[in-house]
Every structure is written in C-alpha cells, then in structure tokens.
Amino acid sequence: MTDPLGRRPSVALATCGELPDLDPDDRLLLPALAATGIDATAAVWDDPAVDWAAFDLVVLRNTWDYPLRRDEFVAWARSVPRLANPAEVVAWNTDKRYLRDLAAAGVPVVPTTWVEPGDAWSPPAEGEWVVKPAVSIGSRDTGRYALPAQRDLAAAHVARLQAAGRLAMVQPYIRSVDSYGETALLYLGGAYSHAIRKGPMLSGPDPAVLGTDGGGLYVEERITARTPTDAERAVAEATLRALPFDASGLLYARVDLLDTPDGPIVIEVELTEPSLFVGTAPGAAERFAAAVARRLAVRSA
Ligand SMILES: Nc1ncnc2c1ncn2[C@@H]1O[C@H](COP(=O)(O)OP(=O)(O)O)[C@@H](O)[C@H]1O
Ligand SMILES: [Mg+2]
Structure with missing residues (x-):
C-alpha cells in the first residue's frame, strides 16, 4: 500500500527498553505488515530521540515497564499524534478500576474489594484470596494466600501496596x-480473531512479600490455543459493548475470563x-x- 505520493506508510510498534526488538510473538x-506494504519498526516509548509524529501510526505493543510510572506513560500516550489504541483508551484501561465500570454496566467481573492507601483492611477469616495492585501487568506484585494460615502475609502484601501509594485489589482465588485455566479472547480490527488458554500464574504469596523477589519483567506464561465456548464469546462481546468508547474502533482488544459455576467472569480487559x-x-x-x-487507509482518505 502507498499514499498518494507513492510512499509506503510507516508504523512504529512501541516497546520498552528491556525489549528494544520486541517480544518474539510481536x-x-x-x-505480516511488510507483506501488506507497511514499513514497521520497533521504537522504545520513553526514548527521547524518537520523533513519534513522523509515523503514520504508532501501535502500542510491549510497553511493559509503565506500571510504576503510569502517569508518565499516559502523558506520553496523549502526546503521540496517531496512537492505537488511543490515549483515552490507555488512560481508562491502565487502572483496573475500570472493572467497576464494567460491573456497573452489568458485565460479570471477578468480585473485588478495593483497598485505598489510607484504608484499614483486615483479611477475611478463611478461604483463598488474591492480592494485587490496580495498576500492574504480567502478574507482578500479585500473590495468593490461604487463610487463616497466611493471614499475616496477606496483610503484609496489602500494607506494602498501600505504603507505595497503590490501590490494592483483593479477590477470591x-x-x-x-485446571481449566484462563481464557483470553482476541479481537483484531473490531472482529473476533482467536483465543488462548493461559495456565494458572499464582502458586502462593508474592515473592516480594516473602522477601525472595527474583526480579524479572514478567512471570512465565503457559499458553495454548483454545476454542472459546459460546458463553465465553458472549461475555467477551458483552464486555466490548459495555466499554465507554466504541469497541469497533479499537485496533486490538483482549478479554480475559475465568470460569465459575455461574459462567465466565471477566478478570481483565486488555x-x-x-x-x-x-x-x-x-492467520492472526x-x-x-x-x-x-x-486504519491507515481511513487516515489517508
Ligand atoms: N481472582 C483470581 N483468581 C485466580 N487467579 C487469579 C486471580 N487474580 C489474578 N489471578 C492470576 O494472576 C494472574 C495475573 O492477574 P491479572 O488480574 O490478570 O493481572 P495482570 O495480568 O494485569 O498482572 C492471572 O493471569 C491469574 O493467573
Ligand atoms: Mg492478566
């Protein structure tokens, strides 16, 4: 594809400094982009040398180092002239408070207790619980606690997030x-594309709470192809309809579901x-x- 001047469009795939050449999947x-006539190149989102306005489109891909500086990341997104998905979507989607909006719109989501930095919180008496921050990716700062035995560790995890000024989420495990895993449904250009199963990610308490943090950008994922059930498709598509913007205008969307006796529930929308x-x-x-x-054809029309 070329523009009216016979030029191939140029697209940046935005990544992070730890993955300057992108994740292998990306x-x-x-x-695939080259075969479509598009010159695509990886560029690091916080590299001051990059001229983002020079690209016909900037596509967010592996910008996985923003959770501890989300404000900077959202401000950067707002500064990029042609970004997919756009900055308003990034602002809404980088804080899991959006689950409240989805629940209010009638979408089934994982039941969540929200603990602000100043809130008092005492662990439930029993059961298995997940503690995680509202701004996070790749299962970082996320742990699983069997109560009452791990009561103090669960409390320490919430306190640790609060001390860092972060909103904590507490959910039933x-x-x-x-066994069944997590189901992620991928939508590309507004249409369903494919789905995967992700194996369980949490074996126990957050290593940082145990004082054994091994570091690393993300926990390793076990991914296999999956055909979603009709119920999973229905919940994913109800989720996309409930977004506070037009989902058909999104370049990509992923809806992550967990299974319950009452049907699939949303754990995350990416x-x-x-x-x-x-x-x-x-073909994906x-x-x-x-x-x-x-998207480029619409922009240049
Ligand atoms: N309530 C929960 N029940 C079971 N597993 C959970 C729960 N919350 C998180 N997890 C596990 O932790 C992983 C990361 O949590 P998630 O909410 O997807 O955050 P992120 O992927 O943004 O870090 C999930 O993929 C899942 O394996
Ligand atoms: Mg997730």
Missing part, C-alpha cells in the same frame, strides 16, 4: 484456573499492550496487519 507482526499470541493462531498476524492497513 516480531511475527513485522513480516477462582480455583477453576488451576486494550493497552496485550500480548496478542498471534503465534498460536494461523495477517489479520492484525490487515486491520492496521484499514
């Missing part, structure tokens, strides 16, 4: 994740920098490239 997008898992689904990288091409 590297699969490069040949949805046990089906241990509209910012989701892993797309294109390597698990034949090409569908992504086609969606980018359609």
